[in-house]
Amino acid sequence: MTEKIISIENLVKRFPVGEGEFTALDNVNLSFEKGEFAGIVGPSGSGKTTLLNILGSLDSPTEGKAIVMGKDVTNLSHKESAWLRNMHIGFVFQVYNLLPVYTVFENIEFSLILQKRSASERRKAVMEALDWVGLADMANKKPSKLSGGEGQRVAIARAMVKRPELVLADEPTANLDAMNAHAIIQTMKELNKELNTTFLFSTHDEKVMTYLDRMIHLEDGKVVKDEKVYC
Amino acid sequence: MIKFIFKAIIRDKNRSLLPVIIISIGVFLTIALSGYLSGVLGDMLDQTAKFDTGHVKVMSRAYAENKDQMPNDLALMGVGELTESLEREYPNYIWVNRIRFGGLIDAPNSMGGSKGQGPASGIAIDLFSSSGDEVNRMNIKNALVDGALPTKSMEILIGHEFAKKMALNIGDEITYMGTTMNGSMCFGSFTISGTLSFGVVAMDKGMIIADISDVRRLLDMDDAAGEILGFSRDEHYYDEKVALVEKAFNEKYLDSKDEFAPIMLRLKEQNNMGSYLDYVNSFSSLFVIIFVIVMSIVLWNTGLIGGLRRYKEFGIRLALGEDKGHIFRSLIYEATLIGIIGSIVGTLLGVIFTFYLQTHGIDISDMTTDATMMMSTVLRSKFTPKLLYIGFIPGVFAMVLGNMLSGLGIYKRETATLFKELEV
Numbered sequence: 001m002t003e004k005i006i007s008i009e010n011l012v013k014r015f016p017v018g019e020g021e022f023t024a025l026d027n028v029n030l031s032f033e034k035g036e037f038a039g040i041v042g043p044s045g046s047g048k049t050t051l052l053n054i055l056g057s058l059d060s061p062t063e064g065k066a067i068v069m070g071k072d073v074t075n076l077s078h079k080e081s082a083w084l085r086n087m088h089i090g091f092v093f094q095v096y097n098l099l100p101v102y103t104v105f106e107n108i109e110f111s112l113i114l115q116k117r118s119a120s121e122r123r124k125a126v127m128e129a130l131d132w133v134g135l136a137d138m139a140n141k142k143p144s145k146l147s148g149g150e151g152q153r154v155a156i157a158r159a160m161v162k163r164p165e166l167v168l169a170d171e172p173t174a175n176l177d178a179m180n181a182h183a184i185i186q187t188m189k190e191l192n193k194e195l196n197t198t199f200l201f202s203t204h205d206e207k208v209m210t211y212l213d214r215m216i217h218l219e220d221g222k223v224v225k226d227e228k229v230y231c
Numbered sequence: 232m233i234k235f236i237f238k239a240i241i242r243d244k245n246r247s248l249l250p251v252i253i254i255s256i257g258v259f260l261t262i263a264l265s266g267y268l269s270g271v272l273g274d275m276l277d278q279t280a281k282f283d284t285g286h287v288k289v290m291s292r293a294y295a296e297n298k299d300q301m302p303n304d305l306a307l308m309g310v311g312e313l314t315e316s317l318e319r320e321y322p323n324y325i326w327v328n329r330i331r332f333g334g335l336i337d338a339p340n341s342m343g344g345s346k347g348q349g350p351a352s353g354i355a356i357d358l359f360s361s362s363g364d365e366v367n368r369m370n371i372k373n374a375l376v377d378g379a380l381p382t383k384s385m386e387i388l389i390g391h392e393f394a395k396k397m398a399l400n401i402g403d404e405i406t407y408m409g410t411t412m413n414g415s416m417c418f419g420s421f422t423i424s425g426t427l428s429f430g431v432v433a434m435d436k437g438m439i440i441a442d443i444s445d446v447r448r449l450l451d452m453d454d455a456a457g458e459i460l461g462f463s464r465d466e467h468y469y470d471e472k473v474a475l476v477e478k479a480f481n482e483k484y485l486d487s488k489d490e491f492a493p494i495m496l497r498l499k500e501q502n503n504m505g506s507y508l509d510y511v512n513s514f515s516s517l518f519v520i521i522f523v524i525v526m527s528i529v530l531w532n533t534g535l536i537g538g539l540r541r542y543k544e545f546g547i548r549l550a551l552g553e554d555k556g557h558i559f560r561s562l563i564y565e566a567t568l569i570g571i572i573g574s575i576v577g578t579l580l581g582v583i584f585t586f587y588l589q590t591h592g593i594d595i596s597d598m599t600t601d602a603t604m605m606m607s608t609v610l611r612s613k614f615t616p617k618l619l620y621i622g623f624i625p626g627v628f629a630m631v632l633g634n635m636l637s638g639l640g641i642y643k644r645e646t647a648t649l650f651k652e653l654e655v
Contacts, residue, residue, distance in 0.1 A: 058550065079554050086552020097547050101243040106235070111551045113232060158551075 011064035026221035039201035042218035048202035057081035090159025098143040129157040149180030258577025258622035266585035270613035285460030328456035330355035334409030355446035378425030530633030566634035574626030588612035
């Protein structure tokens with residue numbers, strides 16, 4: 001039996017809207033195992049990003065519990081949740097969100113600096129991560145000089161450099177053309193197989209769905225379908 | 232992490248250029264104005280030193296206790312040897328002898344009677360030295376209203392108002408009646424070679440300047456002087472340095488009970504100059520405080536705008552696992568680095584400006600119709616070692632304070648709100 005990496009129980013998230021409330025997540029119960037390549041799919045406003053934010057300890061639920069790698073993310077202090085993100089969770093965003101004043105190398109290196117690794121360790125890890133995504137010759141370039149696909153691959157390298165157990169990818173292909181979108185997802189699939197990293201996507205892109213092993217359908221904050229897909 | 236922060240400061244002009252410019256300007260102004268204040272207000276101090284107190288003054292103890300009365304019966308004896316010894320031990324100072332004296336002036340008329348009499352107070356200085364030190368120091372040439380400097384023995388200079396009051400002209404003879412050092416009466420005839428504007432009403436109406444050799448002969452003060460004044464060769468008064476000289480000199484006579492033993496007093500201890508000096512220093516400090524406050528407010532706003540622009544960056548860093556406290560501290564490090572860079576630039580500019588103004592000054596002689604002994608016609612700044620670091624107080628502190636205030640926004644916002652900056 002594979003190790004359970006995420007466990008979500010009765011998760012509810014409400015946002016105040018004017019005088020009322022908007023329910024983004026409504027009693028969500030899910031679990032994910034190590035090495036899964038899964039996606040949370042649904043239309044805009046279905047609660048996909050909110051769920052990812054809670055799992056990444058960047059937001060807190062209104063009710064319920066979420067255990068990520070043995071830690072209840074709903075009860076962590078700022079420092080503990082920062083530590084969890086730094087050591088165990090990688091993020092890939094829709095717009096790759098690289099720090100513009102730093103080079104590709106320095107962007108990827110940043111989380112290793114937070115881990116207080118030595119310069120030689122950092123160099124080795126960053127070059128390895130760049131090799132994974134096929135961009136070893138781009139180390140000294142600035143993000144402004146990268147194409148969309150290249151930027152997103154750097155973002156993947158940044159997320160993967162610390163070899164996290166979990167990568168949360170929020171609409172990673174939304175700003176890419178079809179060719180780049182396929183390339184990005186294939187890269188992530190290879191990393192998933194090679195490093196046994198759990199990938200959890202939030203997406204409504206069918207190109208991404210074709211690669212997923214499992215799809216959880218969200219509608220109005222509720223899980224309406226949870227299906228294993230074999231590609 | 233410091234290296235990472237430094238790279239961003241150098242590469243991101245938006246983050247650093249404007250704050251550096253603001254800090255440089257503020258620090259420059261702080262230093263330039265502090266130097267100018269020290270110079271101009273110090274100039275008034277300087278005039279007092281040149282005319283009255285010296286940077287240090289050596290008197291007999293008894294004379295010092297009664298110096299307002301100019302008690303020449305309590306004057307220093309053997310001043311030749313004492314002056315030589317001072318020149319040997321403290322070669323960084325110029326030592327001059329002076330005698331202050333008082334008496335009555337009588338102006339004879341053509342019939343042999345008196346056309347006027349009046350009390351006079353006098354200063355005896357070395358008018359005939361080849362270097363012209365005392366003449367230059369007291370700005371006598373520029374203060375001449377009528378006539379010329381004395382060129383021979385028994386010629387004097389007199390206050391212009393005094394001459395007018397007594398209906399005296401250049402070349403007229405006057406008789407001085409006074410008391411010698413030993414207490415006996417003395418009379419002396421002097422010729423008026425010129426009149427002066429002293430710049431102080433009381434002096435203009437009753438002051439005379441004579442050569443010290445003439446006064447020594449008249450008052451029986453051979454190898455004696457009421458005061459030996461010391462002036463720093465760089466012409467600047469540094470209280471801490473002078474205090475050391477004062478202490479070293481006075482220690483030699485600490486155990487002496489002789490009331491004629493010499494005592495040295497520095498400028499700060501004479502004529503309430505202590506409070507005046509403290510006032511100048513307080514003013515300088517007040518300037519620094521005002522600039523810190525003003526610059527903090529400006530930099531707070533600059534920091535706020537910059538901070539708002541950077542919330543997306545903070546969101547990325549939070550996602551990568553940096554905690555809020557670490558982000559806040561990095562803002563402080565950034566502010567410190569930017570503050571130091573700006574302060575270095577501002578200090579450099581301020582010091583160059585101060586040195587320039589100290590060397591060349593601003594000549595206001597065209598703006599002043601009458602020069603006097605008491606007023607300098609060239610306004611100068613004064614460089615002090617303090618100027619090398621006082622700029623850093625507003626420069627670094629204001630920047631750090633401004634960034635701290637703007638960085639509080641990181642704590643006020645929920646992590647999710649900062650992170651939402653990343654969402655499209």
